[in-house]
Amino acid sequence: MDEMKPILHINAGVGWSATKPLCYTFEQSGYCHRGSTTECNVLYYLYERKYKPVHANYYWHTDHKHRGYDFVKKNTTLGWYVQYIKSHLKEGYRGVCDFSNSNTDLPSKFLLEIAPRLQEEFDVRVTMIWRNPVRRSYSQISAWYGHLTDNTNAPKQWKLRDPAKEEYWENIKRMYPDSISYWRSQLDKPSHFVPDYVASYNAWNSAFDKVYPVIMEEVWADPSGLSDFIGHKIDKMHVNVYYPERGTKRPEIHGLRDQWSSDLQDLSDEDIKHGRKKLEWVYRNYERKFKKIPESWEK
Numbered sequence: 001m002d003e004m005k006p007i008l009h010i011n012a013g014v015g016w017s018a019t020k021p022l023c024y025t026f027e028q029s030g031y032c033h034r035g036s037t038t039e040c041n042v043l044y045y046l047y048e049r050k051y052k053p054v055h056a057n058y059y060w061h062t063d064h065k066h067r068g069y070d071f072v073k074k075n076t077t078l079g080w081y082v083q084y085i086k087s088h089l090k091e092g093y094r095g096v097c098d099f100s101n102s103n104t105d106l107p108s109k110f111l112l113e114i115a116p117r118l119q120e121e122f123d124v125r126v127t128m129i130w131r132n133p134v135r136r137s138y139s140q141i142s143a144w145y146g147h148l149t150d151n152t153n154a155p156k157q158w159k160l161r162d163p164a165k166e167e168y169w170e171n172i173k174r175m176y177p178d179s180i181s182y183w184r185s186q187l188d189k190p191s192h193f194v195p196d197y198v199a200s201y202n203a204w205n206s207a208f209d210k211v212y213p214v215i216m217e218e219v220w221a222d223p224s225g226l227s228d229f230i231g232h233k234i235d236k237m238h239v240n241v242y243y244p245e246r247g248t249k250r251p252e253i254h255g256l257r258d259q260w261s262s263d264l265q266d267l268s269d270e271d272i273k274h275g276r277k278k279l280e281w282v283y284r285n286y287e288r289k290f291k292k293i294p295e296s297w298e299k
Helices: 019-028 042-051 053-061 078-087 101-105 108-121 133-149 163-175 179-187 197-207 224-230 269-278 280-290
Strands: 007-011 095-098 123-130 211-215
Touching: 007 019, 019 095, 019 123, 042 053, 042 078, 042 101, 042 108, 078 108, 108 123, 108 197, 123 197, 123 224, 133 163, 133 179, 133 269, 179 269, 197 211, 197 280, 211 224, 269 280
Parallel strands: 007 095, 007 123, 123 211
Antiparallel strands: none
């Protein structure tokens, strides 16, 4: 019976949608905690090692940002991940959560492979938190632009910039004088900067029974639906730099630098209109799947 198993709560992204404040909310409410890190990235590592071994060898074992991860240094397996989660079960919490944003990109074929073992060991719940696609995409691209063209105020993990790409980012600065012009350029091409919300939902829903999409703007206004899904009352959401949207007027909250260092400029009405036109497919996919676009995304 699931109620006898410890909870493994997996959040499948999406970055720049307040994933970290959601994780902090779970932790402060006593629902589940994050183990030794918010984003362990083990599941994506296992996926790439099996299906993209060449890329995995470079990205995880050669790239200086990742080769120091403890799980990379070990012969990590799904069994190792299970034991990692179990080792972080703690009194006062109902389970452990994995908030790796890379979970967004896991395909259904891999999820179908790992689901039986995970569900044998845990009561698995899955959420994915989604923010207005235009606002979210700007935050991500602006963060990349700011941290990789001038990373003096970047979070620690961003400072590990690959020297081989220095010339590339110098050229970006010359071509695009500010974050909005760079954002607009990225909207004109297929890019990982624009995740497909519905595709991610379909992949996770194909493998797991308990899957719940969270609309960022709605859950911070009323967390009751999320409380019902997890079976644990959330009285108060952790502070979220992106709610309400404040652009450059956002507060600099400790522990949320990824948020407050992202929006380098304020989007004009014309910028938002342009972004909406370019990302219309994201909104329409959502509407086809869930019948109605969130009202907060239409404002």
